[in-house]
Amino acid sequence: MYTNKNDYRKAWQGVYPLEMEYQRSEMQPQFANIATPSEIVVATAFTLEIGDTTGSVHFCIPYSTLEPIRDVLYSTIQGDSVEQDRRWIKLLQNQIQSAEVEVVAELAHAPATVEQLLSFKPGDFIELDLDPVIQAKVDGVPIFDCHYGTSNGHYSIKIDQLLTTGSPMGWLGEERHGG
Numbered sequence: 001m002y003t004n005k006n007d008y009r010k011a012w013q014g015v016y017p018l019e020m021e022y023q024r025s026e027m028q029p030q031f032a033n034i035a036t037p038s039e040i041v042v043a044t045a046f047t048l049e050i051g052d053t054t055g056s057v058h059f060c061i062p063y064s065t066l067e068p069i070r071d072v073l074y075s076t077i078q079g080d081s082v083e084q085d086r087r088w089i090k091l092l093q094n095q096i097q098s099a100e101v102e103v104v105a106e107l108a109h110a111p112a113t114v115e116q117l118l119s120f121k122p123g124d125f126i127e128l129d130l131d132p133v134i135q136a137k138v139d140g141v142p143i144f145d146c147h148y149g150t151s152n153g154h155y156s157i158k159i160d161q162l163l164t165t166g167s168p169m170g171w172l173g174e175e176r177h178g179g
Contacts, residue, residue: 016069035062042066105136105146105157133160 005020012018026032035041040063048055066073108128120126136144136157146157 016072034060039064101138103136103138103143105134105148107134107148135163 005022008020009018041060042063043058043060045056045058048057108130110126110128112126132147134146134148134157135142136146136159142163144157144159144163145161146159148155148157150156
């Protein structure tokens with residue numbers, strides 16, 4: 001498998017400047033030897049999905065290779081976790097806002113046994129205790145407090161309030177202002 005060493009250099013550029021040199025390659029995993037059995041290694045695996053094909057890529061890096069830049073790696077990881085990437089936030093925001101979800105607003109529940117359900121006939125009434133305020137849910141999670149009614153001859157709900165978890169951060173990572 002051919003890989004351009006400049007690609008590796010670019011990939012590591014933000015972390016640590018590296019100079020790569022091709023030494024050899026091995027296609028058979030049983031013959032690949034980058035560490036001894038007693039050596040400490042950093043191992044990670046990624047699953048790649050391309051169309052209907054799925055495969056795993058496994059990386060095994062001897063700790064002795066990473067140890068000289070350990071402090072740089074730790075500081076980069078911590079720095080990246082605090083710093084926000086506005087491009088990703090904007091991209092995720094656009095994707096989330098365009099995602100279609102099913103909103104469910106249940107007017108009421110009526111407990112019944114199977115025997116009672118089987119005995120119902122056309123024209124029978126089921127008594128309901130309707131609350132004036134109902135919750136609209138997405139995937140079972142309450143999102144809005146609403147009132148129900150009609151609008152232009154259609155049953156409808158009117159959103160009264162967005163329900164939040166009390167966090168000062170909005171759904172999309174930005175800080176909320178007001179209430």
